[in-house]
Amino acid sequence: MMTDRWRAREAGAASEPSAPFETVFITHWPRVYGVLVRLLGDAAEAEDLALETFWRLHQNPPRESTNLVGWLCRVALNLGYNAIRGLKRRHVYEEQAGLEALKQNIEPSPEQTLEQWQTQEQVRAVLREMPTREAQLLMLRHSGFAYKEIAAALNVAPSSIGTLLTRAEAEFERRWNRQVTRDE
Amino acid sequence: MTGNTVTRHSSHKIKHMNHLTEGQLRAHLDSELPEAEARHLAHCAACQAQLDALAAQRRHIAHQFAMLTARETVPSPEAAWQKFQTKYLVQEKTMPQKFWFRLRPVALGLTVLAALLFAFTFAPVQQAFSAFLGLFRVQQIAVVPLDLTGLQDMGGDESFGQRISQFFADSFTVTREPGEPQTAASAAEASQLAGFTVRTLAAENPTFQVSSGGAFEFVINRASAQAVLDELGRSDLQLPTDIDGARIRVDVPAGVMSAYGDCQASDEPEVEGRPRSRTLRNCVVLTQMPSPSVDVPPGVSLAELAEIGLQITGMTAEEARSFTQSIDWASTLVLPIPRNAVVNREVQVDGVTGQLLSHSEAEDSQGYYTILWTKDGILYALSGYTNSGVGLALANSLP
Numbered sequence: 001m002m003t004d005r006w007r008a009r010e011a012g013a014a015s016e017p018s019a020p021f022e023t024v025f026i027t028h029w030p031r032v033y034g035v036l037v038r039l040l041g042d043a044a045e046a047e048d049l050a051l052e053t054f055w056r057l058h059q060n061p062p063r064e065s066t067n068l069v070g071w072l073c074r075v076a077l078n079l080g081y082n083a084i085r086g087l088k089r090r091h092v093y094e095e096q097a098g099l100e101a102l103k104q105n106i107e108p109s110p111e112q113t114l115e116q117w118q119t120q121e122q123v124r125a126v127l128r129e130m131p132t133r134e135a136q137l138l139m140l141r142h143s144g145f146a147y148k149e150i151a152a153a154l155n156v157a158p159s160s161i162g163t164l165l166t167r168a169e170a171e172f173e174r175r176w177n178r179q180v181t182r183d184e
Numbered sequence: 185m186t187g188n189t190v191t192r193h194s195s196h197k198i199k200h201m202n203h204l205t206e207g208q209l210r211a212h213l214d215s216e217l218p219e220a221e222a223r224h225l226a227h228c229a230a231c232q233a234q235l236d237a238l239a240a241q242r243r244h245i246a247h248q249f250a251m252l253t254a255r256e257t258v259p260s261p262e263a264a265w266q267k268f269q270t271k272y273l274v275q276e277k278t279m280p281q282k283f284w285f286r287l288r289p290v291a292l293g294l295t296v297l298a299a300l301l302f303a304f305t306f307a308p309v310q311q312a313f314s315a316f317l318g319l320f321r322v323q324q325i326a327v328v329p330l331d332l333t334g335l336q337d338m339g340g341d342e343s344f345g346q347r348i349s350q351f352f353a354d355s356f357t358v359t360r361e362p363g364e365p366q367t368a369a370s371a372a373e374a375s376q377l378a379g380f381t382v383r384t385l386a387a388e389n390p391t392f393q394v395s396s397g398g399a400f401e402f403v404i405n406r407a408s409a410q411a412v413l414d415e416l417g418r419s420d421l422q423l424p425t426d427i428d429g430a431r432i433r434v435d436v437p438a439g440v441m442s443a444y445g446d447c448q449a450s451d452e453p454e455v456e457g458r459p460r461s462r463t464l465r466n467c468v469v470l471t472q473m474p475s476p477s478v479d480v481p482p483g484v485s486l487a488e489l490a491e492i493g494l495q496i497t498g499m500t501a502e503e504a505r506s507f508t509q510s511i512d513w514a515s516t517l518v519l520p521i522p523r524n525a526v527v528n529r530e531v532q533v534d535g536v537t538g539q540l541l542s543h544s545e546a547e548d549s550q551g552y553y554t555i556l557w558t559k560d561g562i563l564y565a566l567s568g569y570t571n572s573g574v575g576l577a578l579a580n581s582l583p
Contacts, residue, residue: 051271138249159207
């Protein structure tokens with residue numbers, strides 16, 4: 001049974017002993033969920049995918065547990081990206097529904113909320129179109145992850161993060177400007 | 185960018201100097217550049233200018249990303265851990281492997297069949313105190329939610345689990361081996377292979393798999409069964425003496441599983457980090473088969489066995505009796521479900537009353553669900569990954 005894999009790891013059967021699964025879950029949940037909810041903008045969907053991320057850790061833990069948060073974020077972002085790309089059509093529908101709801105003054109300060117909501121959708125639209133690794137890099141960095149953690153999550157050298165980040169941000173800017181122009 | 189440039193200093197000496205790369209400058213903005221490397225900035229106007237440009241770009245993007253910060257409260261890790269346990273761990277321990285959730289869709293229909301077999305075999309399906317009820321066919325379905333948490337620890341005792349498995353292995357004889365499922369190109373071909381008229385949903389591109397069905401016998405060994413109860417610490421529950429040697433025959437006719445939407449992704453090997461189940465949101469599987477038949481020898485009171493079984497799972501004797509008396513055992517298939525992982529409710533489907541099993545009672549909630557019903561002697565199970573409202577609409581599209 002899959003449960004035994006983590007049990008075996010806890011008992012030191014893997015390359016190194018691990019903390020109990022519950023401890024790992026409690027420790028890393030806020031960051032894994034945080035990245036997903038920023039990416040998806042849907043709390044329920046983010047929670048669902050965050051739980052699935054931990055389930056995958058439970059089923060198939062990595063051999064090395066030196067940077068579990070990196071591993072978790074890689075899995076979470078892959079799940080998240082496939083979700084936002086797969087749900088693109090749904091977003092178009094929800095965009096309309098959301099706009100209508102906001103126009104009807106459901107939120108306390110509709111103009112401000114509408115602007116924030118529109119920006120969120122624009123950011124996610126750009127991220128959807130960007131190369132996956134660049135988009136994931138931006139998500140991680142702007143969620144407060146350190147270079148070392150990002151490097152572990154994306155399987156790149158820590159010394160290359162600065163360069164990759166610069167390129168990714170330039171690409172984001174280029175696409176952002178193009179989208180803003182198109183929307184206007 | 186890295187470049188060996190030549191800089192003329194006030195001393196008129198020519199000195200080679202390495203500018204910082206964009207990557208180093210960006211790392212400096214994030215306080216990730218070693219101090220030794222950052223010292224260069226203090227003396228280099230070109231690098232400083234480039235740093236300012238990168239800082240402006242970073243500020244702008246940071247502002248956009250800051251907008252993504254969720255307004256909703258982050259669920260506490262402890263609450264999330266509870267959900268995780270309920271959704272995955274408890275289920276893994278208490279359900280037959282990959283029972284209702286986390287199912288491979290192509291296997292879903294087969295799993296439903298297996299679940300039905302499970303129910304026929306281990307759950308109370310017939311009360312035989314009326315001798316004439318030697319044979320019955322399913323005309324309706326009832327669900328009994330059980331609190332299985334008390335049984336979780338059983339899974340942790342490997343030797344006990346093995347003895348349980350051995351008990352059932354010793355008691356079972358397959359009298360008609362199920363053949364390999366056959367693929368049919370159309371509903372007409374599936375109907376011909378299965379021997380009944382296969383109905384199709386109002387959805388495109390179905391694929392059909394016909395399973396041949398099978399038959400088995402289960403001979404009750406009272407002493408072994410009582411030993412299991414004793415080991416569970418439930419010696420207070422005594423099995424009736426007249427069940428010893430009773431032979432229960434179950435015949436499962438050929439069934440048809442039709443899959444709609446993208447259900448094939450599940451057969452791909454799972455690649456780390458690549459979602460599998462996320463691609464299955466439009467997969468719906470409809471399984472249909474004529475009602476299985478169960479032949480129970482006269483004198484064997486399966487209702488009495490049911491009462492005992494329900495008490496093992498935590499029901500009081502009164503609750504168990506009340507439940508068994510509320511069921512028309514002559515025609516009802518009873519499905520046990522874990523109360524903490526699956527919710528059920530009666531639904532109107534295909535013109536009859538059926539049972540909806542899902543994560544949540546809300547019709548529009550996202551997640552796996554199964555709708556079970558019987559009509560005109562055929563047992564139906566419709567399972568999907570979107571929401572049960574969609575499933576019900578599809579089920580009601582049956583001609």
